[in-house]
Amino acid sequence: MKTITSRDNAQYKDLVKLAGSAQARRKSGRTLLDGVHLCQSYLQLRGAPEQCIVGETALHNREVMEIVGALQAQHAHVLALPDALYNAISQVEHGVGVMFLIPTPERVVTEPLKVSAVLLDGVQDPGNVGSILRSAAAAGITQVYCSAGTAFCWSPKVLRAAMGAHFVLDIFENVDLPALVSNSQVLSLATSGYATQRLYDVNLRQPVAWLFGHEGQGVAHDLLALASHQVVIPHAGQVESLNVAACAAVCFFEQLRQNQG
Known part of the structure; x- marks a missing residue:
């Protein structure tokens, strides 16, 4: 688990841009999933994210620790932030304190519709x-x-x-x-x-x-x-x-x- 404590960290600045800018999300082909339910669903249905970001207080939450534990077992990337830095990128008021950084799929239509x-x-x-x-x-x-x-x-x-x-x-x-x-x-x-x-x-x-x-x-x-x-x-x-x-x-x-x- 990596920890960032400075707002001047380049990786943290990148997260700030992704959280606040639709243009940045489209350009980078990545987005943020904020909250336990979305992270659990992604982990169950799609697997490990590009990175998991957690706030320091959330590390004492049982559901968050289950997510972090599952990711660490897969040697996935986990980033810990002080609550003040985490809250600056989270758009969920009174959230639990966990989000996933994931790639956004880019699909191209290659065949006619055959199903609903x-x-x-x-x-x-x-x-x-x-x-x-x-x-x-x-x-x-x-x-x-x-x-x-x-x-x-x-x-x-x-x-x-x-x-x-x-x-x-x-x-x-x-x-x-x-x-x-x-x-x-x-x-x-x-x-x-x-x-x-x-x-x-x-x-x-x-x-x-x-x-x-x-x-x-x-x-x-x-x-x-x-x-x-x-x-x-x-x-x-x-x-x-x-x-x-x-x-x-x-x-x-x-x-x-x-x-x-």
Whole structure:
């Protein structure tokens, strides 16, 4: 276990940049997982991180010590920081004091869609993106494709909202969604408040490419026109529409219901 006590340490400065800058995370191809649950999930599903960072107080926490012990058994890198230095890079208020430095996967689309997938067109809110990833993973969907205008999936806010879903998903970013849909070998469904066909009237016992769009503008018109079906989720009451993350969850679990039924 290595210890850093100076803010002027080059390695520590690098962590500060990664914690506070989306541009730094994209440029370096790395991000930080903050908190016990995310670190445990990564360790279980992906293995050892590039580095584990712990605050001095956290070294007395049982769950943190279990993580550190497992990493040391694998001869992985563990970095200890005084609490003041750790708290300066952590974005979790009242967190336990452990984070992982991990590489962010860069995947390139090489073949047409053949299984159920999620396509996010300009979904900008990190909380919504994270919630959609979490629901997709829970429903057994394993592929997610994001347009250039969608929130960066490996940002701290998306990671926290997804609660470990990233580690069971194949996530593709900066994807040309119209080209992906045009070449798709599966049914494509776009949700739209102007559609007349109900979600519940579509046969979902087959692979589906789910299209969800910008929180205010919805799916782009060119992409909407390419969809096999445009569907609406009926709702009662005076609200105009569902939140995009709630809409996605309804769609995924209606597909799961039909397949299980």
